[in-house]
Amino acid sequence: MGSDEEDKEAQARTGANAAVAVLEGRLCAWLDGSGPEADIIITSRVRLARNLQGLRFPGAAPAEERESVCSQVAAAIAASRALPQSLHLRLDELSALDRRFLMERRLVSPQSAERPEHAAVFADLAQTLAVMVNEEDHLRLQAIASGLQIEEAWEAVRTLDDELGERLDYAFSEQFGYLTACPTNTGTGMRVSIFAHLPALALLEEVDKALKEFAGSEITVRGFYGEGSRVQGNIFQISNQLTLGRAEKAIIKRVRGIAERVVALEREARARLLHQRPLRVRDLVYRARALLQHAQLISSLELMNLLSAVRVGSELGLLPPIPRRRLNELLVIALPAHLQKRAGKEMDNEERDAYRAQFVREYLGV
Amino acid sequence: MIVCDLCGVNPATLKLTQVINDEHTELHLCKQCAEEKGLGIPFGALPSTFGAMIVGFLGAQVPTSARTVGSLKCAGCGITKEDFERTGLLGCAQCYETFREDLKFILRRIHGSNKHIGMRPPSLRGAMEHPDIEQLRRQLQEAVAKEEFEEAARLRDLITDLETQRGRSKHGER
Numbered sequence: 171m172g173s174d175e176e177d178k179e180a181q182a183r184t185g186a187n188a189a190v191a192v193l194e195g196r197l198c199a200w201l202d203g204s205g206p207e208a209d210i211i212i213t214s215r216v217r218l219a220r221n222l223q224g225l226r227f228p229g230a231a232p233a234e235e236r237e238s239v240c241s242q243v244a245a246a247i248a249a250s251r252a253l254p255q256s257l258h259l260r261l262d263e264l265s266a267l268d269r270r271f272l273m274e275r276r277l278v279s280p281q282s283a284e285r286p287e288h289a290a291v292f293a294d295l296a297q298t299l300a301v302m303v304n305e306e307d308h309l310r311l312q313a314i315a316s317g318l319q320i321e322e323a324w325e326a327v328r329t330l331d332d333e334l335g336e337r338l339d340y341a342f343s344e345q346f347g348y349l350t351a352c353p354t355n356t357g358t359g360m361r362v363s364i365f366a367h368l369p370a371l372a373l374l375e376e377v378d379k380a381l382k383e384f385a386g387s388e389i390t391v392r393g394f395y396g397e398g399s400r401v402q403g404n405i406f407q408i409s410n411q412l413t414l415g416r417a418e419k420a421i422i423k424r425v426r427g428i429a430e431r432v433v434a435l436e437r438e439a440r441a442r443l444l445h446q447r448p449l450r451v452r453d454l455v456y457r458a459r460a461l462l463q464h465a466q467l468i469s470s471l472e473l474m475n476l477l478s479a480v481r482v483g484s485e486l487g488l489l490p491p492i493p494r495r496r497l498n499e500l501l502v503i504a505l506p507a508h509l510q511k512r513a514g515k516e517m518d519n520e521e522r523d524a525y526r527a528q529f530v531r532e533y534l535g536v
Numbered sequence: 537m538i539v540c541d542l543c544g545v546n547p548a549t550l551k552l553t554q555v556i557n558d559e560h561t562e563l564h565l566c567k568q569c570a571e572e573k574g575l576g577i578p579f580g581a582l583p584s585t586f587g588a589m590i591v592g593f594l595g596a597q598v599p600t601s602a603r604t605v606g607s608l609k610c611a612g613c614g615i616t617k618e619d620f621e622r623t624g625l626l627g628c629a630q631c632y633e634t635f636r637e638d639l640k641f642i643l644r645r646i647h648g649s650n651k652h653i654g655m656r657p658p659s660l661r662g663a664m665e666h667p668d669i670e671q672l673r674r675q676l677q678e679a680v681a682k683e684e685f686e687e688a689a690r691l692r693d694l695i696t697d698l699e700t701q702r703g704r705s706k707h708g709e710r
Contacts (some may be wrong), residue, residue: 212579213579221629223629224629225628226612226613226627226628227613227625227626227627227628227629229623229625229627230613230614230615230625230627230628231613273577274577276579280573306625328655332658335657335658335659336658336659339659340657340659341629342656342657342660343629343632343652344652345650345651345652346632346639346643346650346652347652347654348652348657349626349629349632350626351625351626351627352624352625352626353624353626353639353642353643353646354646356643356647356652357647357652357654358652358654358655360654365578365579381555389556390554390555390556391554391555392552392553392554392555393552393553394550394551394552394553394570403578405578405579407579411556412646412647412648412649413647414643414646414647414649414650414651414652415647415648415649415650415651415652415653415686416647416649416653416654416686416689417653417654417655417686417689417690417692417693418654418655418693419689419692419693420686420689469567469571470571470577471550471567471570471571474578501578501579505577506571519568519571
């Protein structure tokens with residue numbers, strides 16, 4: 171490699187690294203615990219999948235076509251009012267650790283983090299609005315808001331989509347709508363997701379019952395169950411299942427309806443839990459606090475469970491209140507890449523777990 | 537002992553459950569794989585194992601009457617029907633024309649519909665020649681009266697799009 175090229179590459183790396191450094195100092199706005207129903211709905215997200223006419227989808231495209239997508243999107247963003255003060259990160263200029271850091275912030279997907287060639291992400295400084303380039307589709311536009319704010323997220327992503335759509339030639343057909351790599355996204359290309367913290371429903375083992383109520387509602391629910399079918403972190407993702415043959419507003423209305431119902435069920439379950447199984451709840455909450463205070467090794471999966479318990483303890487008045495924002499933030503900043511960047515070095519599993527235990531203790535002041 | 541679905545070696549201690557309506561799909565994982573794949577991330581995405589569920593839909597026999605004949609290959613990207621059936625992914629926008637008949641069937645199976653009724657890209661919103669918003673409003677009222685709510689939603693969004701567009705051109709924007 172000639173020295174000119176080396177210089178250029180070093181410069182590029184500085185650019186991408188500088189952008190990551192900017193993000194390091196700024197947490198995502200959607201972690202701030204504000205917004206309606208934020209005691210149960212942690213975030214609302216709306217994502218749109220878009221592709222450019224005349225170029226193969228990323229999975230089938232040669233390097234020059236993927237590169238062309240990157241430059242077309244960069245030009246469209248630069249020329250529009252969308253994403254003012256946006257950060258532009260080329261994933262192939264970043265280390266694996268930095269890509270994982272972006273993944274923990276929900277700015278890139280695991281697929282992009284693993285396949286960074288000719289992939290990029292644009293995001294505003296608050297990280298509420300982002301465009302991922304060359305993942306499964308040419309563009310994935312997303313807006314994330316804290317609490318139950320689906321309409322606000324939709325408005326933000328729709329504005330961005332309109333602006334980019336005036337400058338980019340989207341692949342679209344009258345019959346099938348927006349054309350996407352995977353037929354599960356065809357049509358509106360729209361996925362509305364809410365992340366709901368449902369500890370009381372989980373403890374009472376009523377999640378399945380609640381889900382049965384929503385059968386036929388065209389939604390998908392994803393949860394992460396631990397040993398003994400205890401839910402990991404008690405965070406469930408609820409999203410629309412169908413994207414074709416439904417108008418965007420109808421999709422939003424449906425997910426909102428389910429979200430409101432889930433909130434009501436969880437609130438009712440919390441009240442019942444306190445009344446019917448007070449000892450069980452207090453035991454769970456105080457045990458979690460004790461572990462946070464004294465455990466020397468905490469994995470990220472275990473931390474999710476502990477945070478879930480102290481969150482419910484704080485919300486139900488069993489513990490001195492812990493700011494919701496701090497609990498939300500830990501769901502991101504205590505993850506492996508964030509911890510390693512904070513420590514300024516790569517760490518193996520055990521080192522990370524030890525550092526996490528110490529860091530969380532200090533952060534929560536427990 | 538249940539073995540991890542990803543590494544196939546370690547014992548699975550976690551189970552990721554996806555419920556689509558009433559249908560449960562489960563993935564058993566060991567702690568290490570879960571963390572490595574970013575599944576310990578509370579807001580994380582799912583592994584592609586779930587994404588590949590589309591292949592399940594494809595496994596369902598497409599009726600011969602709806603099948604595109606022969607070993608079809610898309611001229612736009614070179615993807616064959618077999619490639620699509622294996623990965624569940626299309627290669628380019630032209631695939632939608634190449635495999636049109638199969639897709640009409642598959643999309644109906646996935647979504648219960650194969651007709652888009654949502655938004656259109658800005659560049660196409662003006663493609664309708666002199667759209668008569670008043671007439672669209674009357675059609676909307678008729679659709680509501682007939683309880684054709686999907687059509688009503690489509691018309692309502694179309695009217696909103698057209699109004700937004702007119703509002704913008706009045707203000708001299710693009």
